[in-house]
Amino acid sequence: MTVLLDVQDISKCFRLKGLLFNQNTFEALAPISFSVEANKTLAIVGETGSGKSTLAKILVGAESPTSGKIYLNGQLLQSQKLKQRCQHIRMIFQDSGTTLNPSLTILQLLDEPLKLNTKLDEGQRRQLIRTTLQKVGLLGDHMNFYPHMFSGGQKQRISLARAIILQPQVIILDEALAALDPSLRSQMINLLLDLQQQMGLAYILISHNLGIVRHFSDTMMVMSHGKVVERGNTLEVMNKPQHQVTKKLMMSQNFQLKHHHC
Numbered sequence: 001m002t003v004l005l006d007v008q009d010i011s012k013c014f015r016l017k018g019l020l021f022n023q024n025t026f027e028a029l030a031p032i033s034f035s036v037e038a039n040k041t042l043a044i045v046g047e048t049g050s051g052k053s054t055l056a057k058i059l060v061g062a063e064s065p066t067s068g069k070i071y072l073n074g075q076l077l078q079s080q081k082l083k084q085r086c087q088h089i090r091m092i093f094q095d096s097g098t099t100l101n102p103s104l105t106i107l108q109l110l111d112e113p114l115k116l117n118t119k120l121d122e123g124q125r126r127q128l129i130r131t132t133l134q135k136v137g138l139l140g141d142h143m144n145f146y147p148h149m150f151s152g153g154q155k156q157r158i159s160l161a162r163a164i165i166l167q168p169q170v171i172i173l174d175e176a177l178a179a180l181d182p183s184l185r186s187q188m189i190n191l192l193l194d195l196q197q198q199m200g201l202a203y204i205l206i207s208h209n210l211g212i213v214r215h216f217s218d219t220m221m222v223m224s225h226g227k228v229v230e231r232g233n234t235l236e237v238m239n240k241p242q243h244q245v246t247k248k249l250m251m252s253q254n255f256q257l258k259h260h261h262c
Contacts, residue, residue, distance in 0.1 A: 001037040003074075004169045004202040005059075005089075008033050010068035012054050012226075028054045030227045031068060036170065039196055041203040043217035043234060045210065045249060051226040052206050056172050059204070061085045072169065087117050090163040092156075094175035100147040100155060106133070107143035110162055117166055128165065136161045137191060153184040157191075164195060172204045177212055189216050210253050214238055222246045 012029035029051045036042045044052050057063040059070065070077045072088055093099055100109060107129060114125045130140035136157040147155060156176065163171050173192075177185050189212070196203060205217050213220055213234060220237050222230040222245055230243040241247045 001040070002200075003035045004038050004072065005036045005204075006071040006074075007035065007059075008069045008071070010055070010058060010065045010070065012051075012058060012063065013066045028226050029058075029065075032228055033068075034221060034228075034231070036202040036204060038169075038200040038202055040219070041196070041205055041217040043205040043207060043213040043220040044223060045207060045213060045220060046223035046245070047249070049225070050223040052223055053174070054226075055223075056091065056174055056204070056206055059170075059172060060089055060091050086113075087166045088168050089170045089172065090166070090168045091172040091174055092159050092163050092176040094178050099159060102147050104146075105143065106145055106147070106158055109147075109158070110143070110165055113162065113166055129161075132161045132165045133158075135164070135195070137187075153180060153188070156180065156184075156188060160188075160191070160195075164199065164201075167199070168201070170202045170204065172206065174206045175208065177216075178207065178209060185212070192216075210238065210250060222249070 009031040010029065010033070011027070011031045013025045013027050015025050032055065034042065044055065046052050054063065058065050072085075077085055107126070110129045110132065111125055114120055114128065118125070120128065126143075129143050133140055133142055138154065138157055138161070142150075142158075147158070150158065156179075159176075177188055180188060192203065193216075195201060203217075205213065207213055217234045219232065220234045221228050222237070222243060224243075224245040230237060230241065230246045237246065238250065241250060
């Protein structure tokens with residue numbers, strides 16, 4: 001398989017203000033290495049404060065790492081080339097409604113990244129917007145509507161359309177399925193899996209919901225206090241968790257630890 005994203009020893013330290021003695025930095029992320037292949041999904045799980053969000057921000061360029069390197073298709077991603085990173089690594093958030101400007105039509109919302117990152121003319125951009133909306137299960141004519149005219153599930157599809165319209169290679173799903181009810185969540189997962197196969201996408205799923213993780217991801221990485229404490233094939237980790245953090249997460253969501261039973 002083709003490795004799309006290769007993260008090598010990424011770390012993040014924040015300088016603490018007002019401290020006169022002892023340590024004046026906080027290690028939010030210890031050196032972490034991992035890779036994600038095309039057509040595969042890596043889930044990152046952990047309690048609040050484990051470093052998941054910090055890692056996601058570094059991957060999309062919203063934060064600079066203290067150390068380490070990120071490679072995309074074997075090419076080093078330079079922090080100063082943010083435009084390049086925005087094209088190839090996209091993120092979808094939990095509350096899609098807050099990320100859609102209510103004063104803009106869907107056409108305007110999807111046209112903005114195309115204007116910034118492509119040389120397509122207006123007609124070409126409009127046609128791409130139409131076909132992208134259809135690809136995520138909406139109508140082409142929905143481009144003329146405003147965000148408030150859509151349901152929560154439809155807004156998440158619009159966010160997905162905005163994420164894929166630049167033909168990215170990696171999409172980070174930051175609790176993107178958490179707010180959906182079970183039936184809509186199932187539809188969204190099936191759509192994401194279809195798009196993954198069509199486009200050769202690598203997904204990074206950040207989620208508290210281990211049911212979603214089990215169903216949707218190929219491999220998983222468990223984080224605690226900025227460190228990776230367990231990783232491996234999703235089903236193997238969830239069937240036989242080794243670390244106490246993983247066991248605690250599973251027990252909190254009523255997952256049975258199979259190796260505890262005869």
